[in-house]
Amino acid sequence: MSTAVDAALTHPDESTQQPGDSGITMHRMKSFAGRDDHTGLETLEAHVQARNFSIFYGDNEAVRSLSMDIPRSRVTAIIGPSGCGKSTFLRAVNRMNDLIPRCHTNGELMFDEENVYDPMVDVVQLRQRIGMVFQKPNPFPKSIFDNVAYGPRLQGERNRGRLADIVERSLRGAVLWDEVKDRLHDNALGLSGGPQQRMCLARALAVNPEILLMDEPTSALDPRSTASIEALIGQLRGDYTIIIVTHNMQQAARVSDFTAFMYEGLLIEYGNTTKLFTNPANKQTEDYITGRFG
Amino acid sequence: MNLHTRKLLDRSFTAAGFFAIVMMACALILILYPIISRGLGAYIFRATCEHRRVQFEEFQAGSRQEIEREAAEIAAVRQPVFDMIAAHEKDLKAELQEAFDQVRALAAAEGGFLQRSLERRLKRAHADASLEECLAVLSDIRESLKGQYDHERFIGVIGVITERKQRVEQAAGKLSDMKHALRDLLGPLPGDRRPELLRSHYGQTRWDRSLHYLDKFLYRYDWDYTNAENTGVKTRTPRADEFRGTDLEPAFGYVRDNIEAMMQPRLTFYWRFLTTDSRDAHFFGGIWPEVLGTFYLTIGAMLFAIPMGVIAAIYLCEYARPTKTVSLLRSCMSTLAGVPSIVFGLFGLAFFLNTVGVSDSKSVLAGSLTLALMILPTVIRASEEAILAVPFTYKEAALGLGAGRWRTVLTVILPAALPGILTGIVISMGRAAGETAPIIFTAAVSVGLAISPLQALDSPTPALPWNIYNLCTEHEAVDEIRHVQFGMVFTLVALVLALNIIAIALRARISRKLRG
Ligand SMILES: Nc1ncnc2c1ncn2[C@@H]1O[C@H](COP(=O)(O)OP(=O)(O)OP(=O)(O)O)[C@@H](O)[C@H]1O
Ligand SMILES: [Mg+2]
Numbered sequence: 162m163s164t165a166v167d168a169a170l171t172h173p174d175e176s177t178q179q180p181g182d183s184g185i186t187m188h189r190m191k192s193f194a195g196r197d198d199h200t201g202l203e204t205l206e207a208h209v210q211a212r213n214f215s216i217f218y219g220d221n222e223a224v225r226s227l228s229m230d231i232p233r234s235r236v237t238a239i240i241g242p243s244g245c246g247k248s249t250f251l252r253a254v255n256r257m258n259d260l261i262p263r264c265h266t267n268g269e270l271m272f273d274e275e276n277v278y279d280p281m282v283d284v285v286q287l288r289q290r291i292g293m294v295f296q297k298p299n300p301f302p303k304s305i306f307d308n309v310a311y312g313p314r315l316q317g318e319r320n321r322g323r324l325a326d327i328v329e330r331s332l333r334g335a336v337l338w339d340e341v342k343d344r345l346h347d348n349a350l351g352l353s354g355g356p357q358q359r360m361c362l363a364r365a366l367a368v369n370p371e372i373l374l375m376d377e378p379t380s381a382l383d384p385r386s387t388a389s390i391e392a393l394i395g396q397l398r399g400d401y402t403i404i405i406v407t408h409n410m411q412q413a414a415r416v417s418d419f420t421a422f423m424y425e426g427l428l429i430e431y432g433n434t435t436k437l438f439t440n441p442a443n444k445q446t447e448d449y450i451t452g453r454f455g
Numbered sequence: 456m457n458l459h460t461r462k463l464l465d466r467s468f469t470a471a472g473f474f475a476i477v478m479m480a481c482a483l484i485l486i487l488y489p490i491i492s493r494g495l496g497a498y499i500f501r502a503t504c505e506h507r508r509v510q511f512e513e514f515q516a517g518s519r520q521e522i523e524r525e526a527a528e529i530a531a532v533r534q535p536v537f538d539m540i541a542a543h544e545k546d547l548k549a550e551l552q553e554a555f556d557q558v559r560a561l562a563a564a565e566g567g568f569l570q571r572s573l574e575r576r577l578k579r580a581h582a583d584a585s586l587e588e589c590l591a592v593l594s595d596i597r598e599s600l601k602g603q604y605d606h607e608r609f610i611g612v613i614g615v616i617t618e619r620k621q622r623v624e625q626a627a628g629k630l631s632d633m634k635h636a637l638r639d640l641l642g643p644l645p646g647d648r649r650p651e652l653l654r655s656h657y658g659q660t661r662w663d664r665s666l667h668y669l670d671k672f673l674y675r676y677d678w679d680y681t682n683a684e685n686t687g688v689k690t691r692t693p694r695a696d697e698f699r700g701t702d703l704e705p706a707f708g709y710v711r712d713n714i715e716a717m718m719q720p721r722l723t724f725y726w727r728f729l730t731t732d733s734r735d736a737h738f739f740g741g742i743w744p745e746v747l748g749t750f751y752l753t754i755g756a757m758l759f760a761i762p763m764g765v766i767a768a769i770y771l772c773e774y775a776r777p778t779k780t781v782s783l784l785r786s787c788m789s790t791l792a793g794v795p796s797i798v799f800g801l802f803g804l805a806f807f808l809n810t811v812g813v814s815d816s817k818s819v820l821a822g823s824l825t826l827a828l829m830i831l832p833t834v835i836r837a838s839e840e841a842i843l844a845v846p847f848t849y850k851e852a853a854l855g856l857g858a859g860r861w862r863t864v865l866t867v868i869l870p871a872a873l874p875g876i877l878t879g880i881v882i883s884m885g886r887a888a889g890e891t892a893p894i895i896f897t898a899a900v901s902v903g904l905a906i907s908p909l910q911a912l913d914s915p916t917p918a919l920p921w922n923i924y925n926l927c928t929e930h931e932a933v934d935e936i937r938h939v940q941f942g943m944v945f946t947l948v949a950l951v952l953a954l955n956i957i958a959i960a961l962r963a964r965i966s967r968k969l970r971g
Binding site: 255257260262285286287288289292293295297299300301302303311312315316348350361364365368 | 776846848849850851852853854855856857858859862866867870871968969970
């Protein structure tokens with residue numbers, strides 16, 4: 162059965178030749194329970210809305226006049242060849258691009274009816290509401306406890322009992338609790354890659370964000386750790402709006418409800434994941450997911 | 456390039472590297488060996504009974520019974536020498552007796568005013584009078600006789616006086632020399648007036664110095680200039696030869712054979728060298744004021760330099776936009792790091808003392824500020840490098856969790872940069888502790904007592920680097936206290952080394968904690 166799925170996903174050209182065939186059925190069986198494969202974007206409430214949103218590095222327009230609605234409590238994947246502006250867009254959502262001196266934007270990026278780039282927006286608060294997990298696990302050189310408690314402490318939580326509660330809840334949320342509960346005060350750098358990344362996820366969850374941004378969260382991990390992160394994303398779906406950038410198309414197919422394909426700063430195609438992978442409307446999308454370029 | 460030449464090159468590089476390391480090790484040993492071996496000599500040495508007396512009388516260390524028992528012991532051993540000297544003096548006085556007899560006879564024969572005048576003088580040369588006094592009385596009498604208008608009548612007596620006086624005076628000169636040498640070795644002799652300088656109150660406190668002075672007691676060193684063609688030749692004659700046939704001749708052999716019993720050398724660990732102040736320009740006692748002064752100056756300099764330096768580094772790395780001004784600032788700082796330290800000293804005098812007037816005279820405060828200024832570029836540079844070396848991902852992670860810039864710096868960047876910052880601090884701390892030039896004009900005095908932290912605000916202090924220099928250039932008897940000088944150098948080196956080791960340990964601990 163899984164070989165069939167793999168075959169369907171690694172050779173999507175075969176499955177696209179037979180739209181609506183067993184490949185999709187298999188696919189649906191492997192995807193997360195409750196995923197609405199046929200729901201359209203239009204019926205869902207948008208959490209983040211880009212309106213003719215452009216991002217520039219100096220004169221270089223890395224994201225061009227992008228318009229898309231990212232639905233609340235769903236997983237949205239962004240795929241596309243290297244250098245197409247995926248990270249740039251993702252990092253714009255919680256304004257991590259502010260760190261880059263010559264980076265500026267144009268257009269609107271609405272988050273809960275508020276423009277993220279409004280000068281009145283408090284970036285610190287914004288980042289607390291929009292958490293981020295990076296490509297490489299980036300724990301602080303502190304204990305696991307201190308890592309996870311970092312965000313709550315920033316928000317002024319000093320009570321040790323409450324902090325311990327938050328840490329436990331977050332680690333459980335990241336399915337790491339049982340693994341590390343006996344060594345919470347060991348240095349987080351002592352964990353291996355997969356657990357480190359899950360701890361980073363727990364650290365982001367501890368702040369209680371509304372949106373989780375993930376930039377290739379599994380690209381530095383081995384297949385088993387990747388699987389555990391993917392499983393985790395499945396569990397978090399529904400509680401958080403998740404935007405994930407990935408180069409792994411199987412991953413996008415497995416974890417996301419909606420997929421956006423970007424190419425050279427432009428949004429080429431955006432829609433239901435199953436549909437995009439099985440029956441892309443655009444030639445470029447098809448070429449990309451069939452491996453003809455990128 | 457073929458394999459052969461490449462291998463050859465590799466090997467020669469290895470050899471060159473090895474050579475450099477060996478050279479450095481040799482240099483280190485060459486420098487450190489005398490510092491350690493001779494410096495330890497200030498702490499661990501064979502101390503004589505005189506050392507213990509100094510310690511008891513000046514520093515209230517040691518037990519009274521012990522000191523008194525020892526004093527009785529050495530007095531018993533030394534007494535024969537003093538007896539021999541007394542006997543010799545008596546002999547010499549006896550030689551003068553004939554002259555006195557003739558004067559007395561003359562006085563009786565003359566009568567009248569001259570008799571009274573002569574007898575008044577003769578009274579001064581009573582039986583207990585010292586040799587010097589007797590000689591002085593004779594001179595006096597001779598002059599008064601010569602002063603008479605009909606002095607030809609006394610020509611016979613004057614002749615006898617002159618002849619006796621000359622003979623005895625010569626012997627007395629040698630005796631005086633010998634007593635001088637003995638005083639250097641054993642301290643004041645019985646019957647001496649109390650000397651003014653404290654250093655003359657005691658004999659040699661160290662066994663090595665005792666042997667040196669024993670030699671000077673046993674032998675007479677002179678410069679022989681008889682051959683005008685050549686430079687002077689040093690001659691060495693046994694003093695015993697000068698006293699051949701007298702009561703004093705056996706004294707030299709006696710002192711040589713009994714020197715240990717006279718000085719009672721005992722191997723001593725003199726830790727008070729570190730913790731006591733000094734007496735009579737470092738002749739006795741320790742170096743505590745200098746150590747404490749160095750400590751104050753170093754800590755004071757760090758107190759100013761660390762916060763300023765680290766904050767400046769944070770500003771340059773995290774806040775300053777990379778503009779022309781900032782890069783100019785950076786070049787200025789590099790230049791500042793290369794400015795000779797004496798210039799900083801002069802600046803400290805001109806700015807902190809004369810312009811700002813942080814204190815009325817030189818003070819630890821002014822010195823600390825000057826030192827802080829001197830090490831500031833090093834601290835900034837090291838901190839900057841450490842901050843820049845902190846992975847960008849840490850910063851990203853903190854900002855991504857909603858930390859502000861300042862919180863990111865405090866909670867993530869500084870802790871991660873701490874080992875590097877510490878290294879810079881340690882390097883500059885060693886420099887601050889050992890630097891002489893900046894404190895000459897701003898903080899250091901040659902002699903002084905230990906001061907309290909509060910006094911540090913407005914009073915100067917002795918400090919190790921300056922006093923090492925001062926001792927060897929300005930001390931009037933530096934040869935007598937070489938051990939103090941080496942002790943200071945050793946202590947300074949040990950202090951800096953200790954600071955370094957503490958910091959290295961601290962750094963290792965922090966690094967281990969960071970690495971997990
Ligand atoms: N800091 C920067 N300064 C200037 N240009 C940048 C910067 N970061 C990215 N770019 C440019 O912006 C464009 C988009 O980069 P981005 O990192 O968003 O691509 P990506 O889709 O995430 O690629 P990858 O899949 O390799 O991560 C690229 O052309 C890149 O050269
Ligand atoms: Mg990227």
